[in-house]
Amino acid sequence: MKNLLLTTTFALVLGAPAFSAGNHSGGHDESHADEHAEMMVGRPGDAASVDRSVDVTMRETDDGDMVFEPATLEIAQGETIRFNVTNAGALEHEFVLDTMVGNEAHKEMMARMDMEHDDPNSIRLDEGTSGEVIWTFSNAGTFEFACLIPGHYEAGMHGPITVAENVTQNDADFSTGTIKKIDAKAGKVTIIHGPLPKLDMPAMTMVFRADEAMIAQMSEGTDIEFVAERVNGKLTVTAIK
Numbered sequence: 001m002k003n004l005l006l007t008t009t010f011a012l013v014l015g016a017p018a019f020s021a022g023n024h025s026g027g028h029d030e031s032h033a034d035e036h037a038e039m040m041v042g043r044p045g046d047a048a049s050v051d052r053s054v055d056v057t058m059r060e061t062d063d064g065d066m067v068f069e070p071a072t073l074e075i076a077q078g079e080t081i082r083f084n085v086t087n088a089g090a091l092e093h094e095f096v097l098d099t100m101v102g103n104e105a106h107k108e109m110m111a112r113m114d115m116e117h118d119d120p121n122s123i124r125l126d127e128g129t130s131g132e133v134i135w136t137f138s139n140a141g142t143f144e145f146a147c148l149i150p151g152h153y154e155a156g157m158h159g160p161i162t163v164a165e166n167v168t169q170n171d172a173d174f175s176t177g178t179i180k181k182i183d184a185k186a187g188k189v190t191i192i193h194g195p196l197p198k199l200d201m202p203a204m205t206m207v208f209r210a211d212e213a214m215i216a217q218m219s220e221g222t223d224i225e226f227v228a229e230r231v232n233g234k235l236t237v238t239a240i241k
């Protein structure tokens with residue numbers, strides 16, 4: 001039963017016919033299961049590479065709803081998150097990370113039999129207990145966190161996860177240069193630089209805009225690798241390494 005959710009997601013991705021009986025072909029050996037450890041929503045995270053922690057509370061409200069706090073999650077692609085999940089309610093709840101399609105399919109299965117699962121993308125908690133899920137969001141897109149215990153999703157226990165595409169500079173965008181002069185007050189820096197591929201400019205000496213954080217990493221006379229882009233019409237240093 002351990003790999004049921006992963007298998008389900010995989011089947012949906014392949015566009016396989018909906019599993020009508022709630023069972024799945026058994027006999028997956030561990031190595032086969034590992035190939036599918038990567039889900040659309042990401043993969044189990046490594047505790048040693050957690051980027052940040054997010055506290056999640058699950059509870060019932062006075063007017064009969066069941067909620068997650070926060071109600072939405074914003075994550076950057078590639079981030080590994082430690083979810084510190086607390087069940088502050090009076091009922092059992094769970095926190096499941098998946099696609100909306102995956103949660104929907106899983107919910108239907110749960111409606112037929114309230115099975116307790118123990119996949120790395122989820123945690124089920126008795127009232128008054130807490131636990132954690134460490135997850136790496138390797139794909140950009142919109143996903144969903146939900147409680148799939150029968151009736152709970154409908155009572156409000158679901159929310160969107162927005163994973164923003166990672167727009168880090170690739171190495172090819174970096175140019176070499178030597179810092180000739182820094183004018184921190186004016187937010188300007190003069191760089192003797194090589195060709196600038198992003199701006200389609202040859203090697204020369206030019207003045208660039210740079211914000212405080214960039215200037216803090218610079219000193220006159222040193223060599224740098226940097227990215228220059230046009231920002232509001234001004235040539236600006238946007239990355240440095």
Ligand SMILES: [Cu+2]
Pocket residue numbers: 066092093094147148149152157
């Ligand atoms: Cu619940």
